[in-house]
Amino acid sequence: MSDGQFRIGIIGAGGISRAHTAAAAASGGRIVVSAVVDPVRAQRDALAQDTGAQAFDSIENLVEAVSAGLALDGLVVCTPPSARLKIAKAAFKAKLPVLMEKPIAHTLADARKLAAMSVKNRKVPAFIAYCHRFAPAMNLAKDLIDQGKIGKLTRFENVFACDLPGHEGKWFSDPKAAGGGAFLDMGSHSVDLFHAVVGPSAAVGSVFAHKWKKRTETAGTVLLRGTKKRGNFVPAGVAGVILSGWAETARFEVAIVGDAGMLSYNYEKPAELVFKDLNGQAETIAVESHEVRFARQLAAFADAVQKKAKSPLATFADGLAAAAVHDKATRLAK
Numbered sequence: 608m609s610d611g612q613f614r615i616g617i618i619g620a621g622g623i624s625r626a627h628t629a630a631a632a633a634s635g636g637r638i639v640v641s642a643v644v645d646p647v648r649a650q651r652d653a654l655a656q657d658t659g660a661q662a663f664d665s666i667e668n669l670v671e672a673v674s675a676g677l678a679l680d681g682l683v684v685c686t687p688p689s690a691r692l693k694i695a696k697a698a699f700k701a702k703l704p705v706l707m708e709k710p711i712a713h714t715l716a717d718a719r720k721l722a723a724m725s726v727k728n729r730k731v732p733a734f735i736a737y738c739h740r741f742a743p744a745m746n747l748a749k750d751l752i753d754q755g756k757i758g759k760l761t762r763f764e765n766v767f768a769c770d771l772p773g774h775e776g777k778w779f780s781d782p783k784a785a786g787g788g789a790f791l792d793m794g795s796h797s798v799d800l801f802h803a804v805v806g807p808s809a810a811v812g813s814v815f816a817h818k819w820k821k822r823t824e825t826a827g828t829v830l831l832r833g834t835k836k837r838g839n840f841v842p843a844g845v846a847g848v849i850l851s852g853w854a855e856t857a858r859f860e861v862a863i864v865g866d867a868g869m870l871s872y873n874y875e876k877p878a879e880l881v882f883k884d885l886n887g888q889a890e891t892i893a894v895e896s897h898e899v900r901f902a903r904q905l906a907a908f909a910d911a912v913q914k915k916a917k918s919p920l921a922t923f924a925d926g927l928a929a930a931a932v933h934d935k936a937t938r939l940a941k
């Protein structure tokens with residue numbers, strides 16, 4: 608590491624890689640993109656051109672360059688989940704810290720292998736990019752819950768849904784490559800958010816809908832049950848109602864209900880966390896926009912590696928916990 612600068616390699620130069628390069632660009636020079644890997648030349652060349660990074664066609668060639676002297680402090684893995692096992696193996700072997708996009712894997716078997724790999728290589732920092740953990744409204748909501756603002760917690764409701772007709776022809780809805788549809792893609796964010804704000808959970812009911820023939824589900828409606836008490840205001844048994852959709856009207860909302868009031872956050876009104884008492888009397892609490900989440904997440908990755916800081920980043924064990932809920936919900940839906 609030089610002058611505190613944190614040099615990352617982006618593996619997979621598709622859609623979401625741009626959120627991470629924007630996060631690096633917003634870091635005031637602390638985080639720079641030094642390498643990019645993508646088997647598709649046009650993808651890697653475009654990202655390399657925009658960031659000044661060195662381009663590689665495979666993780667093996669990147670690791671070889673690192674052992675020959677290329678300075679790199681961490682990898683941000685943005686491939687489809689089915690490509691991650693080989694990349695994680697190479698990263699752990701080269702002792703390169705990893706921030707890996709969600710979900711951890713496309714199958715529960717791969718999720719278990721990855722979590723075991725992280726335990727075995729515990730000195731190599733490894734995280735899953737569940738970025739909603741870095742939405743300031745969600746952090747404040749957790750604090751307010753623990754202070755008793757809404758009384759004893761009853762229910763956590765979260766909808767992440769919109770219309771994505773283009774997904775019908777992409778790997779996202781290919782059952783083999785993706786391992787799941789709307790509930791894995793959008794719903795894994797919701798499950799991890801439940802775990803971060805409320806605590807661990809189990810799936811207890813699930814209904815999936817399929818708009819596209821022979822493709823993954825386009826909607827998931829899943830009921831979770833919290834499994835662990837926290838402090839005075841989070842009992843065991845809190846309900847989680849998770850709504851995920853790829854073929855419906857856009858909604859990105861969280862409502863957290865207690866026996867003395869509720870908190871709600873609409874991602875389309877990003878600066879407002881709303882508290883309502885039992886009579887419906889509303890109080891608007893100003894918060895920073897969720898749009899800071901990718902920048903905060905990447906800074907937390909740099910802090911975890913450079914300063915060994917304890918961070919709210921999801922671990923591979925957290926990724927496995929979300930994968931286990933996904934697996935159970937998928938079985939319940941059948």
Ligand SMILES: NC(=O)c1ccc[n+]([C@@H]2O[C@H](COP(=O)([O-])OP(=O)(O)OC[C@H]3O[C@@H](n4cnc5c(N)ncnc54)[C@H](O)[C@@H]3O)[C@@H](O)[C@H]2O)c1
Pocket residue numbers: 618619620621622623624644645646647650665666685686687688690708709710736738792
């Ligand atoms: N955190 C979020 O809000 C968020 C949003 C969108 C996507 N994602 C996640 O990010 C991941 C990628 O999604 P995307 O929308 O960028 O997909 P994408 O299809 O746009 O991009 C994936 C890229 O990975 C490349 N790739 C495939 N195999 C590779 C390999 N072995 N090595 C290197 N590169 C490889 C592809 O060529 C492609 O350029 C998914 O897991 C998705 O769920 C997260």
